[in-house]
Amino acid sequence: EVMLTGERYNVQRLPFSHVSNDDIAFFERIMPGRVITNPEELKPFNVDWLKTVRGCSKLLLKPQTAAEVSQVLRYCYERNLAVNPQGGNTGLVGGSVPVFDEIILSTALMSQIISFDKVSGILVCQAGCILENLNQYLEEKGFIMPLDLGAKGSCHIGGNVATNAGGLRLLRYGSLRGTVLGLEVVLADGSVLDCLASLRKDNTGYDLKQLFIGSEGTLGIITAVSILCPQKPEAVNLAFLGCQSFTQVLKTFTTCRAMLGEVLSAYEFMDDKCMELVKKHLKLSSPVSESPFYVLIETSGSNSTHDEEKLNNFLEQVMTSGLVTDGTVATDEKKIKASHHFPILKSMLWSLRERITEALTHDGYVYKYDISLPVGKLYDLVTDTRARLGQCAKNVVGYGHLGDGNLHLNITAESYSHSLLDAIEPFVYEWTARCNGSISAEHGLGFKKKCFIQYSKPKEAVFLMQRFKAMLDPKGILNPYKTLPSSS
């Protein structure tokens, strides 16, 4: 069993009230049958997906409406009870599970689609909708979600917004800060903030919703989301390529951006260690010959002939110039030739990249780092970390969203060890800070990274964040022990 977070990290419980039988009775009255106290049922909600942090909450609530969330928070605020909001529990930094006995407030039953407008492409839905379900719903109507990530099958849109999730389509459709048009949020004291606008442009006062995007449930609980969805592309093509060096990966990217232009929708890379792990643990096979680096390129466009022509021109250029040594493509042209193999090929190519996280969990305990860096230096961090750790680590691998300057650096070991952690941290953070990078590109700070915020933000900024937190949640009941270092 996973060690309790409080013990492993030697954390002090803050003086919140303890849940009493009276409290449980109150919650039963407002949401009968949706108040869970059975320890067995609570188990998966107390531990993260990576099995690295564990809380000991004795109470799980499953509200269905913002009104219920409001009632719960008003009561908790009054009683000084701490609350841990939880979506799909797919977070990677320990932000989604309790540290101690915080009440878990799950959005699992808030999964209604409220409206979708086919003219504007604006979707309004509750926070607990699963990303993949939303995407399927939209695809039937000729649209897609503006974000996509490996955890799509379980993550909730509310959690995506609360953590400002990045993912695989950011390169093309931009961040949630541009695509989220409105939010409904319940504040710590139970008041409901209705900023659920469905307008592409609105400059009436300060954009309050932005403060809640990426606040990891520490400033309010997102209960509904309004989001701008792009049209479903007519044509989606993939190329999976092998490169002999990281320099060639970079040069291929520059060429790609120039030649694919507006149809480029993903530029992902992985090193040979990643390929080894997905082969070994997931029995996937590589479609190209062994190379030190692999690149996955996706195009999405409105005209398949044009897109394939662009892709073919690009491939010819990088193959003849020697930037790429081997490659395979999945285009709509191929689809016509071998229709029933085609979707399999596409999803197989994406699997190689998307299932790295999963393969890593089979390799042992995983130390995860999610770093933004100037793209030219992206892989140096992997090389330097590998050299530093030597035999202490089982595997040191690098992959990520190269097009966004975002590296996922992962280190595996047989089991968790304080001494290995000390060898990695703050080394990785100091390295990142020297390059003016971010120690969390898209995962957030959660529980595990909150003490390292100063490597990416000046102290005046952290101080201001703490003032916002104190203003919006003066008792600190919302997702305590997360995101910000304590202000004292």
Next chain:
Amino acid sequence: EVMLTGERYNVQRLPFSHVSNDDIAFFERIMPGRVITNPEELKPFNVDWLKTVRGCSKLLLKPQTAAEVSQVLRYCYERNLAVNPQGGNTGLVGGSVPVFDEIILSTALMSQIISFDKVSGILVCQAGCILENLNQYLEEKGFIMPLDLGAKGSCHIGGNVATNAGGLRLLRYGSLRGTVLGLEVVLADGSVLDCLASLRKDNTGYDLKQLFIGSEGTLGIITAVSILCPQKPEAVNLAFLGCQSFTQVLKTFTTCRAMLGEVLSAYEFMDDKCMELVKKHLKLSSPVSESPFYVLIETSGSNSTHDEEKLNNFLEQVMTSGLVTDGTVATDEKKIKASHHFPILKSMLWSLRERITEALTHDGYVYKYDISLPVGKLYDLVTDTRARLGQCAKNVVGYGHLGDGNLHLNITAESYSHSLLDAIEPFVYEWTARCNGSISAEHGLGFKKKCFIQYSKPKEAVFLMQRFKAMLDPKGILNPYKTLPSSS
């Protein structure tokens, strides 16, 4: 001369200190030669571009660095002196000029480009850089600014960010909330907040910069901006079309979005009244036969052959189906046939749309409304307003960014009159609120619209905004009388 704002709108001056000779001596010491007190020199800084509001500031400061801005604000905060930040003074809601004797702090001398990275496309520059200059600088390097607007020749990037400017490229490149990566801001008490990151992704804590984007100088003074710039498109094509009804404008848009897809970069519309005004006051001529509505479509892409093929297919479709009755195009193909006429044709077509604002100012006093609405209802507001005002107005015209659901409703009259204003307001705002629209899509609230915020935001949201203002600027010295209604 323009009537003083305080008198026309019967505003009470707040109890700020008055600028003394000692104050002027202090400023002269920190920025010698850049402290302007000559009333003649001050005149253009006291009145807005539209000549509708006028303040009576006796002091203009022209800092060159964030450190100077910091010194100024620390002093003003201490002395309780009100400050009006000013960029290019191109605002349309009275946000950029003083209401009374606020000290004008101009960013005109903060016009340094700090850095540009060709790999990532990230530009870092001071707040006073003129938008058009930045765009020219970038074009030489194969990039463009992600925003473009009619005022580009004079507006400052700092002002663009402070007002969350929208403009002509938003449809393609998204809002500043997605493209602005970092800001340097001086707070009311003079402290400098350095969030000038140059990273595409950064999830370390709350995104403080978002609060300053669109806060119209009321929460802090933006001194530098980091912004993600798209590659300069290889091919830019324009089409100028005539439609017989607004329904046809809408159908043409739907067709256009489907057929032009990812290369569509602007879909602008204007009514026949707008065309009359640009013909009459600016001597421009229409390239197509007289129609009730005109549409300007721009494509930007990486492959001119592909883009022209898409555009031609689209044009054939809308012409043969009768959605469009007349049209002209400026494509790169034409450029080859008649090289030196080509840039003239393009800029001529854009002029028809971009210079409407200018033509309106020649028509008399202009009442300006900048509304977001569900796109299907966009023009009904123009029709209803025209019917309501009848002979009281000289002209009631509608144009705007149809692709973003953004209407510019403008009403002209021989001169300003309270009674005409009463006939328009709150009628226009009530109409907008009934459709859940925004009473300010992109112009902001400034001085003129601040009291109408409740038509687009619930009172809980306004209250929260007031708390943010009170927290960041407890004495209220930054751009007073603007953006928010007073909290008492």
